[in-house]
Amino acid sequence: MxxxxxxxxxxxxxxxxxxxxxxxxxxxxxxxxxxxxxxxxxxxxxxxxxxxxxxxxxxxxxxxxxxxxxxxxxxxxxxxxxxxxxxxxxxxxxxxxxxxxxxxxxxxxxxxxxxxxxxxxxxNIMKNRVYEELDVPAFTDRTRASLKIQEGCNNFCTFCIIPWARGLMRSRDPKEVIRQAQQLVDAGYKEIVLTGIHTGGYGQDMKDYNLAMLLSDMEAQVKGLKRIRISSIEASQLTDEVIEVINKSKLIVRHMHIPLQSGSDTVLKRMRRKYTMAEYAERLVKLKKALPGLAVTSDVIVGFPGETEEEFMETYNFIKDHKFSELHVFPYSKRTGTPAARMEDQIDENIKNERVHRLISLSDQLAKEYASRFENEVLEVIPEEKYKEDPSSGLYEGYTDNYLKVVFPATEDMVGKLVKVKITKSGYPYNEGQFVRVIDDIEEIQQEAI
Ligand code: SF4
Incomplete structure (x- = not known):
């Protein structure tokens, strides 16, 4: 062989x-x-x-x-x-x-x-206008299944090479998405993470179909699915229609990853991002209203060419005011072949690092604050694996729907199942929990019937 x-x-x-x-x-x-x-x-x-x-x-x-x-x-x-x-x-x-x-x-x-x-x-990838179908019925070592729904991006942000590597936006046929999702659920996965290069752009290249419709079709048609997570969605893609679907949904989790990149309009313009901070804020406020307790995570690039201390502080204050629950902070790094790599006013590495640290401390603080809101609550967790820091402790770790990482006593047969856990001590990156019970199949059927 x-x-x-x-x-x-x-x-x-x-x-x-x-x-x-x-x-x-x-x-x-x-x-x-x-x-x-x-x-x-x-x-x-x-x-x-x-x-x-x-x-x-x-x-x-x-x-x-x-x-x-x-x-x-x-x-x-x-x-x-x-x-x-x-x-x-x-x-x-x-x-x-x-x-x-x-x-x-x-x-x-x-x-x-x-x-x-x-x-x-x-x-030549730029000539490709069709999504390439590839089957993934199961994953080698994961309890959370990804499901790719689209390929490519039409945005051409000035720091990003990805459109040249992935080509333009192509959405996967909804029938295929649903077929693959059912296959994954049948293989035992409870949560599906919708992924792509520009995931929230799903449907932009289609005439009579869009992301909101895909989300509701998945919920209506995939039998046994417990959680839908969208890996990333731009603020502008959180249309009223999408918010409405999320609002009604029992499966879409209380967690959205909405890339910010910068909280300053002038930097956003240089990045060629397609929104202003006023627009971003308006969508965010509307979404949070629809989903109380929502966890909002984001990506931020620090030290983009020409970023002044004032511009950086606009980002910092926006994040603080809007209480993001976790940030992925990246120091700007020149990508050969992109317009930003050729821009003047590249930022000194020391300044970049210092800003990165300030933002990471803010992120840690906000993450702790967010988690503390759930202390003593009973949440649903899908245990994924043994507690990484101490695999022989009898503890397992997994995520709640709102993306809190919880460590609690569990057994191997609970891995991949939905389990009720009481948050006894909140924290970041880990929250401590107490096992309450496994949500068994009968209960699931009853819940579905309601
Ligand atoms: S950063 Fe995202 S939206 Fe911008 S060009 Fe790259 S893939 Fe597209």
Whole structure:
């Protein structure tokens, strides 16, 4: 039996796609082995979001070549899409496939075995207008299932290379989304995380269908699904219609990740983001009204070219005033090939780091404040794995619907199930909980009947 090993760099979408590529190999009778062992084929799914992503990808490729110089080395993903020639030039690389035509990968491997000639299978991504269907019926090691619903982005923010790696917006056929979701629920997953490159843009390329309709169709049609999480949604995509659906929904969780990037209109303009802070705030207030207790998380880039102390403070104060529940803070990092990398007024690294730290402390403080609102409440948690900090403690960790990470005494058979847990001590990153009970199947059926 031939063996294949995978290494995935980068985001959730890449991890999802590695699982999809694994399904293709599995169908051809391959066995999956650890990346550190000797395999016949190595697939490296690369990332290009920052210059460091490229560098790390190159390191992993070289590591695979060293592991088994006779193996077929196959490189795919975003870095492969944007820089195929650079990758082909690495000694030992045999096949390069970008972010499309993954179904051709196995054919290329056979071709390579016959001809022993390197293959560059990367085509022009900008011409692609169709979502590439790939099946992911289960995940190798996760209790939360991702479900990719769209590909690409039309925004071209000045700091971002991703549209060049992923192409323009393409939405997945709703029938396929529902079929895949049902398949995942049937495989035992209770929560589905809708993912994509620009997830909330789902439907923008469709005539008579949109995100709101997808969300309600999923809720009505996927039997046994307990939670729907949207991995990321722009403020402008939180239309009245979407808020209405979220408001009525029993499955969409009380957690939204709404990228901010900056809280200053002048910086947003330089970033070529498509909203003002007034617009963002208006959507946020409306959404919070519809969903009391909502957890709002966000991404922020600190030290974008030209960012003044005043502009940074606009971001800081906005976050503080609107009480985000957690932030992902990134120091701006130049991405070659993007307009922002060529901008003057690049910010000194020390200033960037100092601002990053200020924002991280604010995020920690807000996260603690948010969590404290739920002390003594009984919430539903899906235990995912043993408590990472002390795996032999008998404690397990998992998330509530509003994205609080809870640690509590549990047993292996509870993993992946819905469990009621009382929050005994709030905190960040962990909250402590007391196991109350497992929500059993009969109760689930009763709840569904109501
Ligand atoms: S919205 Fe902006 S940051 Fe997000 S993928 Fe598109 S171009 Fe990149």
């Amino acid at each position: 031939s063996q294949v090993a995978f290494h995935t760099l980068g985001c959730k979408v890449n991890h999802y796609e590695t699982e999809a590529i694994w399904q293709l190999f599995k169908a051809q009778g391959y066995e999956r082995v650890d990346f550190e062992s000797t395999a016949d084929v190595y697939v490296i799914n690369t990332c290009t979001v920052t210059n460091t992503g490229d560098k790390k990808s190159r390191q992993v490729i070289r590591r695979a070549v060293r592991k088994n110089p006779d193996a077929v080395i196959c490189v795919t993903g975003c870095y492969a899409q944007t820089s195929p020639a650079e990758i082909m030039a690495i000694p030992g690389v045999d096949i390069v496939v970008g972010t499309q035509d993954r179904v051709k990968m196995l054919g290329y491997i056979e071709q390579f075995k016959q001809e022993r000639q390197p293959i560059n299978g990367v085509g």
